[in-house]
Amino acid sequence: MKKFLILALLILFQFCSFGQGRVVINEYLPWASSGCNTTTEFVELYNFGPGPVNIGCYILTEGDFSITIPSNTILQPGQYYLISGQDILPKGCGNLDSAVHVSLNWTTCNCTSGTIPTNNDGLFTDGGNGNEQVVLLDPNLNVVDALVRDPSATEASAFIQTSTLNGNCTSRSFDLDLINIPYETAVGQSTGRGNSFARIIDGDCKWIKESTQSANAPNYSLGDAASISYELTITNSMECNNSKGAISINVIATSYTDIFPMNYTLAYDADNNQLFSSSDQYTSGVDNTPSRIDINDLKAGNYRITLFTPQACNSKTFDFQILECSTVLPVHILSFKHLKTEDNKQSFSWAISEVESVRTILLEQSNHNSGFTTAFHQTIDDRSSGTQTFSAVIPASEARFFRLRITLKNGNVIYSGIISTHSSISVTASKLWPNPAKGSITIQPGTPLPSQLSYKIYNLQNSLVEQGDLHIGSNQYNFTLPVHHLSKGFYQVFIYSVDNFKPISLRFVKD
Known part of the structure; x- marks a missing residue:
């Protein structure tokens, strides 16, 4: 019957415009671990940036049920959004390192197309034959991301009618079997109890069956290289007279057939507050020529650029700065130390001279010495001057690399060296x-x-x-x-x- 309906309902899905950020399905667990409930199945979304994305009224489906995300849900760059069947996933069920708080519980949210079972198969079909697709749609039924474990996906149910969430979202009707969806293939192997499917590296195109599930955290697949790699060079670091800043990004791959034209979103920190929000400026671009992406005429300020391939994966984000044409500033980072890790907390201290020139200090962290995020923020009092010592205590996490990002009152930014909590190295003047x-x-x-x-x-x-x-x-x-x-x-x-x-x-x- 469905084959005949195809002619009556021909809907061609296209990847939607990503605007300020790029949201991907980053990991999902279709068959709960032994000792964990069926409702610990999960799907993890991730915003690769460069800016925030309103994922309100987005629809997640595996073909039999749909889950509608509440309206005006803002996913910040570098932030995860975890969808599961219970409020907290115990340690070992969603993440091997810790218990995980769920962003959206499909069992109690009143946001599904029907009642998702809490036992037996649950949302996904269990066992080696389970091969359901996972699709993320925007409110207008444009494909945001779509993947399947094997090209021969499990047949979906008849038409799904999505939830309106008490009138806050528009109800949509669709049948995945009648839609031409450009699926990304996760892996070609059978599923197994307690194994999630995860991108090799957050945002990458390559998937593996992962025994060390990592919901609401960076994927564990550290032993595998990214499908492609990028190198950013600032070819002109300052805006002086008529000369603007410029960057060049080298894309490194064994083949460029499926990589170019390369897409990117460039964010400019228009309000100079060191954050990329909806009030900043975003420019989308496409580069058709392998293997370099050159961007010129950049005025002074802070930037973030996110790149992705035509398949809307292989994502990479860089932060960089174009300086104003000015003299070198007198501020010095005199010391920067990791003091101790104790009681699930990490302590740091640092000393800075000429703090009267400083506006803010960020302690930034990273798991892999790239893609740093803010762990601690401090605004310097206008009455401060001379040399001062600062300290911060933050929750312990998987992050092992740390640096200071210091924003001066004229808008320029300086960084400390990077220290590792797995060594005794500290940074001094x-x-x-x-x-x-x-x-x-x-x-x-x-x-x-x-x-x-x-x-x-x-x-x-x-x-x-x-x-x-x-x-x-x-x-x-x-x-x-x-x-x-x-x-x-x-x-x-x-x-x-x-x-x-x-x-x-x-x-x-x-x-």
């Missing part, structure tokens, strides 16, 4: 003087120096103007580089060492 410089500069990296260092100096156009090696004596804490031969202007010097977690970067002016 990195200084450069005199600045502006005439004949030479002296650099104090702030930690005891190894016997061998290398350095590179770049100009404003990100061109390498000088490089070399340095041999350091015992108990030496600073060194001098000649700059008398450089033209007047702005420069950035990088100091490299095999003992450093990341290169030390300092800016200076040649007078």
